Amino acid sequence: MSDPSVPGRSCPLSYRTRAAAFAAGAATLQCDTLWIVGGLYGNVCALERVLNLYEAERGAKALVFNGDFHWFDVDAGDFAAIERGVSAHVATRGNVEAELARPAARAGCGCGYPDWVGDDTVERSNRIIERLRATAQADPEACRRLAALPMTALAEVGGERVGIVHGDADSLAGWGFSQEVLATHDGLRAAERAFEAAAVRVFASSHSCLPVMQGFSGSRALVNNGSAGMANFAQTRYGLATRISVAPSTGALYRLRAGALFVEAVAIDFDAHAWMRRFLAQWPAGSDAHASYFGRISQGPSYRITQALRPSAEDARVAA
Numbered sequence: 001m002s003d004p005s006v007p008g009r010s011c012p013l014s015y016r017t018r019a020a021a022f023a024a025g026a027a028t029l030q031c032d033t034l035w036i037v038g039g040l041y042g043n044v045c046a047l048e049r050v051l052n053l054y055e056a057e058r059g060a061k062a063l064v065f066n067g068d069f070h071w072f073d074v075d076a077g078d079f080a081a082i083e084r085g086v087s088a089h090v091a092t093r094g095n096v097e098a099e100l101a102r103p104a105a106r107a108g109c110g111c112g113y114p115d116w117v118g119d120d121t122v123e124r125s126n127r128i129i130e131r132l133r134a135t136a137q138a139d140p141e142a143c144r145r146l147a148a149l150p151m152t153a154l155a156e157v158g159g160e161r162v163g164i165v166h167g168d169a170d171s172l173a174g175w176g177f178s179q180e181v182l183a184t185h186d187g188l189r190a191a192e193r194a195f196e197a198a199a200v201r202v203f204a205s206s207h208s209c210l211p212v213m214q215g216f217s218g219s220r221a222l223v224n225n226g227s228a229g230m231a232n233f234a235q236t237r238y239g240l241a242t243r244i245s246v247a248p249s250t251g252a253l254y255r256l257r258a259g260a261l262f263v264e265a266v267a268i269d270f271d272a273h274a275w276m277r278r279f280l281a282q283w284p285a286g287s288d289a290h291a292s293y294f295g296r297i298s299q300g301p302s303y304r305i306t307q308a309l310r311p312s313a314e315d316a317r318v319a320a
């Protein structure tokens with residue numbers, strides 16, 4: 001069992017959210033196509049690609065950055081570029097932004113890392129946030145903007161309710177919507193209870209860094225985009241975003257239906273070489289972020305698309 005008193009292992013009280021708050025709330029966004037981009041992690045090349053892809057969408061649309069858009073961008077120019085791009089659209093807070101804006105005592109990076117993440121990774125993440133905080137504090141206006149971001153958002157896409165979170169329905173840094181937890185019976189039941197409390201058709205999350213698209217009975221879907229700014233699958237380098245729309249796109253890697261909606265994973269195929277140069281300029285070999293992330297950035301994690309797409313029994317019958 002990990003020690004919750006260790007910085008980076010626990011979730012501060014201020015991170016708590018309630019699934020039932022979605023049921024009581026009114027949607028603040030209405031559109032026919034919604035893009036949700038979690039875990040950009042300061043990748044300015046991925047930001048540029050997201051904005052180009054989104055620009056090509058037709059009709060009533062919205063773009064939400066659902067947290068952790070900063071992380072590797074300790075360079076002031078990159079930090080400002082991320083702020084500029086994100087603040088032109090809708091944004092919700094991730095644990096990274098929460099820790100930049102209002103450092104909680106002993107939260108460290110605020111990731112709320114579970115047991116299966118090693119102590120050395122947690123310690124490196126705590127040092128990364130310290131460096132990033134120094135960059136952020138030189139831009140008080142950005143810090144004020146980040147502090148004002150909401151933790152969740154409720155959208156209506158084609159009249160269907162979509163709950164947007166960073167971690168899970170109960171916490172900004174919760175792992176309940178991670179592929180690991182959703183692979184368990186208890187995890188699936190807990191997510192089902194969150195759907196019932198929230199009265200949403202779709203939950204969209206990020207934070208846990210690996211993608212999953214899980215179908216539930218009643219034509220409901222939970223979609224976690226993994227990371228928009230880092231590779232998500234073995235031997236690949238592209239990021240992923242979530243696209244939820246009344247109409248399918250031509251370029252989805254995989255999708256599920258949820259009521260009237262098409263829930264899709266879209267590749268963010270940024271210039272991987274340009275990004276690696278930019279990453280290495282900020283985090284050279286021997287640095288904390290290099291030790292934790294360069295393997296994944298250059299070769300992807302050991303995870304495959306077939307592991308991410310998890311239709312419900314009902315979805316499988318419809319597809320048959």
Ligand SMILES: [Fe+2]
Nearest residue numbers: 068094095207
């Ligand atoms: Fe996060």
